[in-house]
Amino acid sequence: QVQLVxxxxxxxxxxxxxxxxxxxxxxxxxxxxxxxxxxxxxxQRELVARIASGxxxxxxxxxxGRFTISRDNTENTLYLQMNSLKPEDTAVYYCxxxxxxxKFIYWGRGTQVTVSS
Numbered sequence: 476q477v478q479l480v481x482x483x484x485x486x487x488x489x490x491x492x493x494x495x496x497x498x499x500x501x502x503x504x505x506x507x508x509x510x511x512x513x514x515x516x517x518x519q520r521e522l523v524a525r526i527a528s529g530x531x532x533x534x535x536x537x538x539x540g541r542f543t544i545s546r547d548n549t550e551n552t553l554y555l556q557m558n559s560l561k562p563e564d565t566a567v568y569y570c571x572x573x574x575x576x577x578k579f580i581y582w583g584r585g586t587q588v589t590v591s592s
């Protein structure tokens with residue numbers, strides 16, 4: 476089992492910045508890629524950014540150049556630095572991690588990010 480807990484959400488004005496953190500615990504050595512997803516009201520959950528165990532990253536087009544994903548394997552923590560935030564970034568942000576052995580995908584409970592115009 477892997478447990479994921481997100482931190483750092485909140486209310487910010489458009490153009491501002493926030494950093495989200497996701498603390499992982501449990502069977503850490505089995506974690507492969509990790510990622511951030513978001514879900515806005517009335518919309519499907521969508522990929523924001525993912526980072527492989529080797530460090531390669533990919534981003535949704537809507538956040539490229541504004542968001543940066545990183546992971547600290549010594550601290551078992553995933554980060555999402557969000558700059559130049561827009562009202563359309565408002566959503567619940569979820570952290571996930573996939574198990575390299577079972578292929579199971581773990582999810583955190585999410586953290587709310589609200590960007591006011």
